[in-house]
Amino acid sequence: MPRKKIKFLVGAFMIILAIGFLIGSTINSTSTYFMTVSELHHNGMDNYYDAGLKVKGNVVDGSIQRDPQNSLDVAFRIKENDDILKVVYNGITPDMFNDGGEVVVEGTLAEDGVFHANTLLTSCPSKYEAEKEKGKTHPGSLPDFSGAQKPKVSPETLPKAKI
């Protein structure tokens, strides 16, 4: 192999190594665990105190409480099956943050079992299909004027006799 070629291979290799090192070192310092509420309970909550953590679950109906003095302080609970996690959050909540909605909270778990979220994400509008399967109204869908309280489930999923 000619010397020039070796020189370039070494040069390219060094660049790749540098980028690889940058990726490797950063990924450890910035990564967060991602799990659902049940997984968190299952893995043992005490293993994750003060670790970067992202938790997914559905907002428990009626659990959203805002501080009357400062509506930016929000406390709520999220659940999956029977596992429940208390969350506190300070900040603006997304428009789609609502009872029953799926949310992902990112933050840290305190030793009293309360999750201190610094970001709160709700699922995006294009996530229609799963909710349709569950027979739920999409939180963003327009109101229906054709009949009083007509259920907006996919007619496919209903037995024909009911329609």
Place this chain on the structure above:
Amino acid sequence: MNALGEFALQLGLATSIYGIVCYLMAARGNRIDLYLSADKTPLVVWACVMMASIALWKAFLTDDFSVEYVWAYSNSQQNVFYKLASFWGGQKGSLLFWTLILTTYMVIVHSQYRKKHLRLVPHAMAVMLVMTVFFLGLLNFSTNPFELIPLPPEDGRGLNPLLQNYWMVIHPPTLYLGYVGFTVPFAFAIAALITKNLDDGWIRLTRKWALISWFFLCMGNLFGAQWAYVELGWGGYWAWDPVENAAFMPLIVATAYLHSIQIQEKKDMMKVWNMSLILLTFVMTIFGTFITRSGLIQSVHTFDEATLGFIFLGFLGVIIAFSVFLIVKRLPLLKSENELDSFLSRESSFLFNNLVLLGIGFATFWGTIFPIISEAFRGVKITVGPPFYNQVNVPIGMVLLALVGIGPVIAWRKATWSNLKNSFFKPIVTAGLAGVGLSFFLPFTNKAEILAYITFIICVFVLTTIVLEFSKGARARAQISGGTFIEGFGSLVWHNKRRYGGYVVHVGIVCIFAGIAASSAYSVDAQKVLKIGESLELGGYTFTYEKLRVREASDVKTRIIASMGVFKDGKRVWTAKPEKEFYKEQNQPVSEVSLRSTFIEDLYVILADFREDETATFKVYVNPMVWWMWFGQMVIALGTIVCMWPDKQEERRRLQRVRRQEAVFAAGPAAPAPAQQE
């Protein structure tokens, strides 16, 4: 009409399979009859897909809620524009839309090149038909958009209000035009590998396709950023969400490809590299679709249909295996006689640019799939968020930005000391002076601010090299022709559209870098609960909450509008009117951001919450220089148009080249193209 659409999809699938078989048999067996038959298939397939699309559009326009897809994404009150745009609002329609673009591209390529490039076109068509078969297969057997509801409901669910803005009409089609476009260069690359036409013919042939696709992808990404920024109300434009990454990665790899093909055209080097890059670009476009359809990676906008993901993954595997096999098999033919001479040369600066771009691409890829990898190997899902991408991609991006300045002016082969001095003395001095000047104005309290400062210096350096290139060239032209500087400038750009169009694109990139640096380092925000008459201070502005109005916009919609006077140095500069819109029978509001954008800074006001007593919560951002990103986008668009403008000289060069080739092939024994006798 729905039955017709469904039938058209079936017919399209059958025809494209027939087309593939015919094209391949015609090419292998030298059968003219088969070739003539195959030659009609692209048009037939396109007509079928078009028919199906028209049928679906018609179902949307006529409120045919017996079609499940129409019921799910439209309703009778929806505006006509959104009825048309609902076409790509969901999984099934977006796959049909993809197929429509793919077949449209195929027909254009077919009519463009059928007569001119007989050796490559049959195989390229076969490759594109294979892609069509894949999508039509999905549409026929897995995601039929014409699925009916036995007892049609009276009204549909409607498109989500969050999607009901004009970006929904612009952003997805732009992105799709880009994604799908890379099928064309990929198809020709595969055709070149199969037929052993391994000179740069396929690259020249598809350069414009690559450029157009790159253009749409780039615009699509920036439109997406703009949509997020002006509509979603979190004050940012990019969150490194997997779906954003999915659109970003092909763009980055395609950028590397567009640069490295110049080396192959000029120096006949890097053939394997270019083949690999176009393969990688194409794979990344499919991978992007895989991410959005699989639900495997947690993202804020997935389609959540787990089954399709694995079909895409399987398809991806087949493409990669086949293409790698072909490239390896043709390795001996892809050897280049030329080699790199010196680190300080344009060739190697292009090589570094490629490595750096791929580095950004790989870091993004790794971050995106890291949850899957960590779950597979460590049993626990670990995600990385914006901090990871920013910490890795910002330094690499800054090196890339510096290369934007170095690459175009450093000498070919080997840069001498005097060449370096001539090219870089002025830019470095200017950048140094700018650095000293800026250091008096800018704060240096944290890492982001220092990085932004360095980025600004590099931006000045790059801009200076570009300006010098333009002025040197224009002055030389003006001297030769005896005209003015302006005339020289015009003639310079006109006669070297590719080169100077590229420089214009670079100027746009510099603007975007500057905008990103400034807005991420110096952005400030505040949130506060205010009573009427109270105010908050931010970034030298005073925001005073003045009133809250309720307006019944229609029977369906109620708007709550807050007014905020914005003062600077005691003078009123603007009235912010953030609002919340409520839809009847629903408790979920839609926030409307109030935005004042200038080239210095954006004022960005959100009405977060309000109560009966008119107390309201506001979130306010002051984001510097975001405007520069959208300006940069327009500059990029301008530059790309210059690059793509038909060039007579280039056309002449191409014709000469084709004639030369024809002569060689006419003399040679192995002329495989059956249609030569046409």
